[in-house]
Amino acid sequence: MRSYYINNGKENGGPFILEELKKQDLNKASLVWYQGMNEWKNAQDIEELKTFFAVVPPTIKRSIPSPEIEPIKKSTTILGLKKSHFFLTLLFLSIFAAVLVLNVIQNNKRSELDLKNKQTEFSNEKITLEQNEFNEQRIQDEIKKRIALENNNLRRRDSINSRITEIKALLIDNKNQFENTQKDFTDAEKFTFFRSENEKLEEMSLLQNDLQNIKSQISQLQNESDRLYLQLETIH
Known part of the structure; x- marks a missing residue:
């Protein structure tokens, strides 16, 4: 029993026996080869494969005459208008409605955009x-701080000047x-009448202490x- 090989133009297939070959998608130009052939041949040139491509006439079908039906006359008008005029009018109305809807949508979008712009501006x-x-509030606060500082400095200057005046008088x-x-x-050192030497020394000691105290007070005041x-120099 022969084994057949086929080629679809890209690759070989097989081997197939004759019954299996019938199931392959063959045509007259399909390339087929089996052992003993010198070269590939078209399927229609191989004797045992010619029956694959034999033309079988179709079965004759007897037609039954159908009864004659009277053609229905189609209306050539719609709503009193010719079909062409009706569809043309419908087209214009559709275009008009589409343009109207588009204008309404654009106007709505424009209104929404204007509203958003106004809201953004606001x-x-x-x-x-x-x-x-x-x-403005920060400026006012700064002004108040400066005024308060100047008033405080003014009070400090007045207080210091007042104290300096007192110190000058005390000095x-x-x-x-x-x-x-x-x-x-x-005078106590020179005066010697009506007192003893101890009294003189005691008086001089008291006066010496007074001089030291006064001198210390003068130094403190200075x-x-x-x-x-x-402090006055540091106050602006």
Whole structure:
């Protein structure tokens, strides 16, 4: 029993026996080869395969005459208009309706866009107004701080100047008192009548202590005055 091989133009298939070959998708130009052939041949040139391509006439079908049906006359008008005019009018109405709907949609979109733009402008104006109010409030607060600082500095300057004036008066008094005490000390040192030596020394010791106290007070007042002048220089 022969074994057949076929080629579909890309690759070979097989082997197939004759019954299996009938099931393959063969045509007259399909290439077929079996052992003993010198070269591939078309299927229609191989004797045992010619029956694959024999033409079988179709079965004759007897037709039964159908009864004659009277043709139905089709109406050539719609709503009193010719079909061509009706469909043309319908087309124009459809176009008009589409244009109208498109205009309405565009107008709605334009209105929505205008509303969004107005809302955005309003929001921007509100933000700008709030920022301006914030800046104005900050400026007012800064002005208040400066005024309060200036008032505080003014009060400090007045207080310091007042204290300096007091210190000047005290310095004058203490210097006068120092001079008077120093004069009393000199007189006590020279005066020798109606008192003993111990009384003289005791009086001189008291006057010496007074001189030291007055001198210490003058030094303290002078130091305080110097500090106050330095504070005045730091106050703007």
